[in-house]
Amino acid sequence: MFITFEGIDGSGKSTQARMLADHLRSAGRDVVLTREPGGSPGAEEIRRLVLEGDPDRWSAETEILLFTAARRDHLERVIEPALKAGKVVISDRFADSTRMYQGLSRGDLRGTVDRLHQMMIGREPDLTFIIDMDPEVGLARAKGRNGTEERFEDFGADLQTRMREGFLSLAAEFPFRCRVIDGNRPPETVAGEVAAIAERALA
Numbered sequence: 001m002f003i004t005f006e007g008i009d010g011s012g013k014s015t016q017a018r019m020l021a022d023h024l025r026s027a028g029r030d031v032v033l034t035r036e037p038g039g040s041p042g043a044e045e046i047r048r049l050v051l052e053g054d055p056d057r058w059s060a061e062t063e064i065l066l067f068t069a070a071r072r073d074h075l076e077r078v079i080e081p082a083l084k085a086g087k088v089v090i091s092d093r094f095a096d097s098t099r100m101y102q103g104l105s106r107g108d109l110r111g112t113v114d115r116l117h118q119m120m121i122g123r124e125p126d127l128t129f130i131i132d133m134d135p136e137v138g139l140a141r142a143k144g145r146n147g148t149e150e151r152f153e154d155f156g157a158d159l160q161t162r163m164r165e166g167f168l169s170l171a172a173e174f175p176f177r178c179r180v181i182d183g184n185r186p187p188e189t190v191a192g193e194v195a196a197i198a199e200r201a202l203a
Contacts, residue, residue, distance in 0.1 A: 001202055002083060004094040004125040006170075008163045010141030011133035011183045012190065017092045019191040020198055024088055029202070032082040035092040036070065040077040043070035060109055064102045068116045071095065075121060088202070094125055100166045124177065127201050129194055130167050131183040135160035 003020070005013035014035070021033040037047040050058065050066050058066070071094070082089045095117050103110035139160050171178040179197055183190055 001088050001127065002079065002123070002125045003088065003090045003127045003129070003198060003201075004096065005090070005092050005129050005131060006094070006096045006100075006167060007131035007183065008133055008135060008138045008160045008167065010138035011131040012141075012187060013129070013131045013183075014092045015187055016129065016131055016181075016183075016190055016194055017090050019187065020194050021090050023191070023195045024090075024198065024202075027199075030085075030087045032078065032087050032089045033092075034074070034078055034089065036074060036094055036097065037067055038070065039074040039079075039091065042073040042077075046070040046073075060102045061112070064098065064109065064113055064116060067098045067102065068120055071098075072120050075123065079123075091125075094128075095121060096128060096130075096167070096170055099170065100163050104162065104166045124174075126177060127198065128174070128178045129197075130171050130178055130180045131190070132164065132168065132180050133183040135164050137184070138164075 005017045007013045017033060017035075021031045024031050036043070037050055038044040046066050046069060050063060050070075079089050079091070095113075098117075099110060099113050103113040135157055139157050168180065171180045181190055181193060
């Protein structure tokens, strides 16, 4: 099964992806925990290009191409081999993030994202958790990390608000695989709900 976590910056999705991986491993499942952009050596190199530096470093169109290239490498080298081997793959972000960040946030490029995805990726997750979070709280959390990968956070709270609305719309668009989870609760509470849903899906 291919499980992804989505949400605005600072929503806690990375923590939840890790906690679900730990839970499933403790239950005896073989799990690959990965992330996007990144997850394979080549894709990690592209990650540095797109997540560091000035917000205006790339146009949205160029970003779509870079993210798709990273995703293709990740799919070929990590995701598909693991799934073929019968493992559970959990990814911190996947194509839904590109649909939101490049497809919606900086111009109406969703059609371009979807066409490229159909041509070069051609796979959707089996189950997607959208961790819903107040945009101001999420941005404060994300900026509080004081990391180098803050290019999208530097676009500000307006982008985070639009992204939250976009992710909720995405859940309505793909109801068969998307589950919206309230991330404004203690991580352990959120993780319990996530684990229960994942266990039912895997059963």
